[in-house]
Amino acid sequence: MxxxxxxxxxxxxxxxxxxxxxxxxxxxxxxxxxxxxxxxDVKDYEFMQQRIKILEGIARGEQAIKNGNTFSNQEAKEKMNKWLK
The missing domain is CATH 3.40.1620 (YefM-like fold)
Known part of the structure; x- marks a missing residue:
C-alpha cells in the first residue's frame, strides 16, 4: 500500500x-x-461494499441460528411458495 x-x-x-x-x-x-x-479505485470500493453486504447477511443468518429463529425445510418451502406467488 x-x-x-x-x-x-x-x-x-x-x-x-x-x-x-x-x-x-x-x-x-x-x-x-x-x-x-x-x-x-471506484470499482474496488464497490466490490468491497458488495462483499460487506454478503458478510452482513451471513452474520444475520448465524445470529438467527443462535437465537433459534429457523424454519424446517417444509416451512421454508411453504413460505417461499407464498412469497413467490
Whole structure:
C-alpha cells in the first residue's frame, strides 16, 4: 500500500489517481503524520461494499441460528411458495 501526504495529493492528484487506477493499490493519505483517509479505485470500493453486504447477511443468518429463529425445510418451502406467488 502506498502512503502519501495530503500535501502531495493536493499537488499531484492527477498523477496519484492515474497510478491508483493502473495499479489498483489503495493509497493511505496522512495528515500531520497520522492516517487520515484511504484513496481506492471506484470499482474496488464497490466490490468491497458488495462483499460487506454478503458478510452482513451471513452474520444475520448465524445470529438467527443462535437465537433459534429457523424454519424446517417444509416451512421454508411453504413460505417461499407464498412469497413467490
Amino acid at each position: 502506498r502512503i502519501e501526504l495530503v500535501m502531495t495529493l493536493k499537488r499531484q492528484e492527477t498523477k496519484i489517481l492515474a497510478e491508483l487506477h493502473s495499479s489498483k493499490e489503495p493509497v493511505l493519505i496522512t495528515e500531520h503524520g497520522q492516517p487520515s483517509a484511504y484513496l481506492v
